[in-house]
Amino acid sequence: MSTPTGTPDDLVPRPAPNTSRAPAASTDVGDLLDDLGRPHPLRLSQRVGLWILVAIAVLSVLPFLQNPTDDTAGDGSPAGPPPAIVALDAVLVVGTVVAIVVAFRTGSRVALRVACGLAIVNALTALPAFFSDQPAVVVIEAAVFVVATGVAVVLALRAPRAEPGTLPAV
Numbered sequence: 001m002s003t004p005t006g007t008p009d010d011l012v013p014r015p016a017p018n019t020s021r022a023p024a025a026s027t028d029v030g031d032l033l034d035d036l037g038r039p040h041p042l043r044l045s046q047r048v049g050l051w052i053l054v055a056i057a058v059l060s061v062l063p064f065l066q067n068p069t070d071d072t073a074g075d076g077s078p079a080g081p082p083p084a085i086v087a088l089d090a091v092l093v094v095g096t097v098v099a100i101v102v103a104f105r106t107g108s109r110v111a112l113r114v115a116c117g118l119a120i121v122n123a124l125t126a127l128p129a130f131f132s133d134q135p136a137v138v139v140i141e142a143a144v145f146v147v148a149t150g151v152a153v154v155l156a157l158r159a160p161r162a163e164p165g166t167l168p169a170v
Helices: 044-059 083-106 109-124 136-156
Strands: none
Touching: 044 083, 044 109, 044 136, 083 109, 109 136
16 A cells, blocks of 8 residues: 555654653563662662561560560559450561561562551551550550551652653552
8 A cells, every 4th residue: 555645655754652751560570670680679768667667576576475464554454455466466577577578688569568568457456555445554555656657667668769751650
């Protein structure tokens, strides 16, 4: 077939594709590595957030060391979380620590998100302390735990800065 001027279609110059946009996201495993084959490094804020999550996970072990019959409220009722919440927290802490180790070793964004998600669920288990009849010390500990988790999650999930003139990665 030919164009109105009589030139065949394969000889008509075509405009070059627009290459100024950021490349499309790929699911290729090679995209997880930099040019030298190393995993993408974590930003400083992400590392700080993950270290805060490690500290929170270590401190979350303290209820295991507390005797559930301790009467810190003075009214005969045990203070602290119920045994079911302590068991759930144990599972969440182990999952969080495993995800943090994977995130540090591989730079995986998925591992970062899993660690932060498990830490958020762990912090949600502390919220009933604000509404139940607990000693002030337990309520203050829960508040510090929830705020520290929020700060750590915000730091760990900060998006990397986009290069000027490019669209941020999704």
